[in-house]
Amino acid sequence: MSPMRRSGEALPSSHAAGGQAPAPAGDRSDWATLRRLFPYLWQYKWRVLAALAFMVGAKVANVGVPVLLKNLVDTMTPKPGAPDLTQALLIVPIGLLLAYGLLRFSTSLFSELRELIFAKATEGTARQIALEVFRHLHSLSLRFHLERQTGGMTRDIERGTRGVHSLISMSLYSIVPTIIELVLVLTILGVKFDAFFVWITVAALVLYIVFTVTVTEWRTKFRKTMNELDSVAQSRAVDSLLNYETVKYFNNEDFEAGRYDASLDRYRKAAIKSQRTLSMLNTGQQALIAISLVLMLWRATSGVVDGRMTLGDLVMVNAFMIQLYIPLNFLGVIYREIKQSLTDLDKMFVLMEKEREVRDAPGAQPLAGVDATVRFEDVSFAYEPARPILKHVSFEIPAGKTVAVVGPSGSGKSTLARLLYRFYDVQQGRITIGGEDIREVTQSSVRKAIGIVPQDTVLFNDTVEYNIAYGRPGATREEVEAAARAARIHDFIVATPKGYETTVGERGLKLSGGEKQRVAIARTLLKNPPIVIFDEATSALDSANERAIQSELKNAAQGKTTLVIAHRLSTVVDAHEILVLESGVIVERGTHAQLLAKQGRYAQMWALQKSEAAPLM
Structure with a gap:
């Protein structure tokens, strides 16, 4: 997903008469964006709570796997001077293996149940926010829509909707489970072994998080630059395609391609710079993880040699570290995606907060x-x-x-x-x-x-029937044809191969100016x-x-x-x-x-x- 600008940088000011523009998105904290999102999500509070319960169950089962693995290894390890209990040794591992398989299955089962339960909340929240933005954009003044850039704005809405999914999935499926697992692992290590294991883990985590957050925040300016250049390239491409005929009139295909290529080249350079800093971030993270793993295993190996720990303890510590550091290994990506999703979501919230220049008076009646x-x-x-x-x-x-x-x-x-x-x-x-x-x-x-036949008629990229019936949605085919006859366009329509099912093309470009005008007249006549x-x-x-x-x-x-x-x-x-x-x-x-x-x-x-x-x- 390409990065986004900080909200408030893409759209021109509306100069709304009497309307006060909202604060730029860059002035709003991530917590404020989360607070704005929370009411939408809390409509599904029972699903949220059920998903959290399944998530805890999944992590408890996940943490239980290394503990069971330790018991299995300790059971199978021969003890000097112990009596020959071959039959018992055979039965116990079978039970432990079955329990091991059950825990593994429980981890996956609880995770899938969590996603299944929470899918409706995620999709419902994204749908409601996107619909509110869509309705709000239609409620904004003509001035806003004359000044906006369609390509950049649609990209903002697309990213914002995707940001809802990413933010929820990253936080609920990655951050919160990792925190739960971390607390459980630290508790087990602190209770069963000495505090050295806990301090190594905590110190490594603190250094890892500080390093990740610091470098990621430093990289933000490169991400913002990429976002700006991406939106500029998108806006230029959409604007050029919308004005296809004008480009052809002046034989400016190469000129438009050059402008687009210049935008893409600037984006390429910014993306390369961002990749360099990402490689530096990943290398530093791997170095911290490797050092902490070596220290933990050294301490555990020493404990086995000294007789303070068993081989099962060593296996358990190693399994804990692997389980813990696999999600931590993606912490940089997760943190970056969450920050990006918050920025994307904030951008969409800024669109929702655009002041309406023309609004109904309080208590206005029809x-x-x-x-x-x-x-x-x-x-x-x-x-x-x-x-x-x-x-x-x-x-x-x-x-x-x-x-x-x-x-x-x-x-x-x-x-x-x-x-x-x-x-x-x-x-x-x-x-x-x-x-x-x-x-x-x-x-x-x-x-x-009021009905209007405008000077510049713009039609939807749909059928002739749809465009005429737009004057009164739900009108019958007979009513549509009557309006077309009154506008003297019926004969033309029925002479085409597909008749009223003929598509008019983007902005009605498949029709002549006079034909478009007559469709507009028919549409207004139908509205009556x-x-x-x-x-x-x-x-x-x-x-x-x-x-x-x-x-x-x-x-x-x-x-x-x-x-x-x-x-x-x-x-x-x-x-x-x-x-x-x-x-x-x-x-x-x-x-x-x-x-x-x-x-x-x-x-x-x-x-x-x-x-x-x-x-x-």
């Missing part, structure tokens, strides 16, 4: 939905304080009427739709639906009441909300299809409160009111005929577009 009148009242808004987008904008869309907003690019037209959808909250003024401030009702109810937003809804269509769909859009808007954002003025001539927006300010308003009569900005735009549409001589 939108009443009786009146679909929309009002913008003295609305001002800026994505960044130094660059205001909307300035004191006020207008009303009466229930069942259509208001169109036109103007040059960058004038703030699409921002109106984003504010109405509560992707952002206004900084001055208010927006109401049916007289209710949308900041005082639930976001879910506001978005349920009281308020509809058409944000350049026909911008990707040719003139013939635009005129064909215009009548369908007009029918879809019948009886609905409709906001039309358009660049082509021919699409808004039937609107009940047209607003001309420039630099965030409404400079003209009226019907199509009234605005032409004024001979103002709208009339100039109309004349310009008419001349552009005229056939060339």
